[in-house]
Amino acid sequence: MTAKDSYKSGFAAIVGRPNVGKSTLLNRLVGQKIAIVSDKPQTTRHKIHSVITREDAQLVLLDTPGIHKPKHRLGEYMVEVALGTLKEVDVILFVVETETPGPGDTFILEQMKRVTTPVLLVINKIDRIAKHDLLPLIEGYRQLYDFKEIVPVSALNGENVERLTDLMVNYLPAGPKYYPDDMVTDRPERFIMAELIREKVLHLTSQEVPHSVAVVVEDVAERANGVVAVRAIVYTERDSQKRILIGKSGAMLKRIGQQAREEMEALFGSKFFLELWVKVKADWRNKDSYISNFGYTPER
Numbered sequence: 624m625t626a627k628d629s630y631k632s633g634f635a636a637i638v639g640r641p642n643v644g645k646s647t648l649l650n651r652l653v654g655q656k657i658a659i660v661s662d663k664p665q666t667t668r669h670k671i672h673s674v675i676t677r678e679d680a681q682l683v684l685l686d687t688p689g690i691h692k693p694k695h696r697l698g699e700y701m702v703e704v705a706l707g708t709l710k711e712v713d714v715i716l717f718v719v720e721t722e723t724p725g726p727g728d729t730f731i732l733e734q735m736k737r738v739t740t741p742v743l744l745v746i747n748k749i750d751r752i753a754k755h756d757l758l759p760l761i762e763g764y765r766q767l768y769d770f771k772e773i774v775p776v777s778a779l780n781g782e783n784v785e786r787l788t789d790l791m792v793n794y795l796p797a798g799p800k801y802y803p804d805d806m807v808t809d810r811p812e813r814f815i816m817a818e819l820i821r822e823k824v825l826h827l828t829s830q831e832v833p834h835s836v837a838v839v840v841e842d843v844a845e846r847a848n849g850v851v852a853v854r855a856i857v858y859t860e861r862d863s864q865k866r867i868l869i870g871k872s873g874a875m876l877k878r879i880g881q882q883a884r885e886e887m888e889a890l891f892g893s894k895f896f897l898e899l900w901v902k903v904k905a906d907w908r909n910k911d912s913y914i915s916n917f918g919y920t921p922e923r
């Protein structure tokens with residue numbers, strides 16, 4: 624058998640309750656910022672395909688929305704997408720924190736019992752606990768489910784993350800490359816831009832505002848001088864939220880725009896001109912038509 628014949632390729636899903644560090648892990652695995660990271664739960668709404676290409680294997684990672692008991696229509700959609708993904712992939716990464724499992728973790732474990740895909744348990748944030756507290760935690764999880772592997776990692780500082788990639792590759796079937804070598808995501812750039820803007824809203828606002836927001840990039844145009852001009856709309860649900868997002872004399876919107884622009888420039892390597900508008904669409908999260916307009920439509 625030649626080296627080419629033994630090439631492996633396949634798909635892995637990252638699941639876990641909100642805020643356990645899935646996006647941070649995904650970014651660390653791929654080595655570039657793809658998914659947005661936030662300290663506010665439930666910020667990942669899309670399935671993001673990222674690609675790790677090695678000499679022996681290509682691994683396509685799907686970031687799934689945090690599985691949780693849905694409170695509104697968008698929430699139900701998010702759970703549906705996550706569950707559908709579990710059946711389609713070659714291996715599942717179930718990410719938890721360094722704590723005994725809570726109701727959110729148990730809910731996901733129950734869902735995983737309905738599929739036959741191999742599951743690797745990733746215990747994240749091990750930088751926060753003493754090594755001797757890890758063993759009892761691992762033992763506790765071992766009692767709950769027949770995990771193929773249990774891998775303690777720190778997505779934040781990268782500890783053990785490479786080993787995790789090696790283990791995932793073990794579960795991939797023989798197959799060709801799905802994507803070109805230099806590709807890290809198949810998401811259009813507009814999507815990444817919108818997510819960067821939404822990330823800044825999440826960081827800079829509080830209470831009910833962050834989750835009321837959807838961002839749509841309406842126009843991207845490269846000017847003759849090389850500057851990329853982007854016009855984006857920040858949708859929110861109420862006038863009061865709009866006022867907060869704009870801020871006194873526009874100060875908040877200016878900060879959001881400035882920080883998003885700086886990250887776009889770092890990521891894409893061009894100068895950006897970013898124009899942001901805030902619009903109210905009352906109760907958009909409960910309306911199917913708005914949900915699909917904002918791009919939250921089932922993919923497969």
Ligand SMILES: Nc1nc2c(ncn2[C@@H]2O[C@H](COP(=O)(O)OP(=O)(O)OP(=O)(O)O)[C@@H](O)[C@H]2O)c(=O)[nH]1
Nearest residue numbers: 642643644645646647661664665666667689778779
């Ligand atoms: N100490 C520590 N913090 C981490 C680690 N990984 C992630 N975090 C932090 O945990 C918080 C949540 O991280 P995210 O990556 O946004 O979590 P997520 O699971 O994608 O969250 P959702 O999008 O809500 O599903 C952020 O404040 C991260 O900086 C880690 O290994 N160690």
